Amino acid sequence: MAAIELQNVTRVYDRGASEVRALRGVELTLEAGSATAVVGPSGSGKSTLLHICGALDTPTSGTVRVLGTDLSRAGDEVLTRFRRDHLGFIFQFFHLLPTLSALENVMIPARMARVSSSECRSRAQGLLERVGLKARLGHPPAKLSGGERQRVAIARSLILEPQVVLADEPTGNLDHETGASVLTLLLDLAHQQGRTVMIVTHDMEVAAACDRIVTLRDGRIDTGATPERASHAGSAAPAAAHSPAAED
Numbered sequence: 001m002a003a004i005e006l007q008n009v010t011r012v013y014d015r016g017a018s019e020v021r022a023l024r025g026v027e028l029t030l031e032a033g034s035a036t037a038v039v040g041p042s043g044s045g046k047s048t049l050l051h052i053c054g055a056l057d058t059p060t061s062g063t064v065r066v067l068g069t070d071l072s073r074a075g076d077e078v079l080t081r082f083r084r085d086h087l088g089f090i091f092q093f094f095h096l097l098p099t100l101s102a103l104e105n106v107m108i109p110a111r112m113a114r115v116s117s118s119e120c121r122s123r124a125q126g127l128l129e130r131v132g133l134k135a136r137l138g139h140p141p142a143k144l145s146g147g148e149r150q151r152v153a154i155a156r157s158l159i160l161e162p163q164v165v166l167a168d169e170p171t172g173n174l175d176h177e178t179g180a181s182v183l184t185l186l187l188d189l190a191h192q193q194g195r196t197v198m199i200v201t202h203d204m205e206v207a208a209a210c211d212r213i214v215t216l217r218d219g220r221i222d223t224g225a226t227p228e229r230a231s232h233a234g235s236a237a238p239a240a241a242h243s244p245a246a247e248d
């Protein structure tokens with residue numbers, strides 16, 4: 001079973017008199033244990049695609065299956081529970097709570113899921129150690145660097161052990177070196193832990209490090225411009241020769 005499967009997905013946003021067709025018939029299959037980059041010009045539908053895969057938005061038509069659950073037909077309550085239990089989100093601007101310490105920020109989703117406080121604490125400590133922040137547990141976000149904040153956000157996204165991790169421009173606000181270390185963490189989640197990772201990015205270096213690149217243009221997957229890597233995770237897109245010159 002594919003981890004994520006989209007069939008003929010469209011998303012039309014109503015803007016009063018006009019409408020925006022953000023996705024126009026997207027077919028996409030992502031396998032567990034793989035990291036996929038989603039690239040494309042601004043406004044091409046990348047975030048919309050990520051939100052639909054993450055049950056933050058629902059398609060206007062088409063089918064979205066994540067871990068075998070049909071999200072396109074699920075109600076709000078099911079979607080909320082599904083997000084909590086199976087999905088981890090990472091965004092460009094971290095979204096940490098400024099008054100809480102790194103440790104407390106990481107604990108939040110587990111506290112909300114009513115995991116006992118001692119268990120929350122030990123999981124959060126373990127995750128912050130894993131992302132290299134053992135010495136920063138008590139620091140509030142304001143006393144952390146951008147890369148450290150993003151690593152806190154990654155640790156937080158993992159506390160309920162999601163099978164699917166969705167990241168929208170996770171390195172967009174980081175310098176090159178810090179971005180590279182965050183990227184390594186995300187790739188390890190796929191390759192060492194078998195999770196399904198989707199990374200929306202403008203950075204072609206980030207994209208090239210992923211197993212696969214999906215290019216969106218005007219709400220459609222541009223198969224002609226999608227280089228495929230044969231080395232990892234047999235994803236279902238049409239095979240195209242890997243050519244570094246084929247991208248933007």
Ligand SMILES: Nc1ncnc2c1ncn2[C@@H]1O[C@H](COP(=O)(O)OP(=O)(O)OP(=O)(O)O)[C@@H](O)[C@H]1O
Binds near residue numbers: 013014041042
């Ligand atoms: N909530 C919304 N209401 C109306 N239109 C929207 C909404 N969200 C996105 N859009 C429109 O849908 C299209 C796709 O937007 P989306 O945010 O998915 O693009 P993107 O590829 O992520 O762009 P960027 O690289 O700038 O983040 C754009 O034309 C955008 O203006």
Ligand SMILES: [Mg+2]
Binds near residue numbers: 046047048
């Ligand atoms: Mg976006």
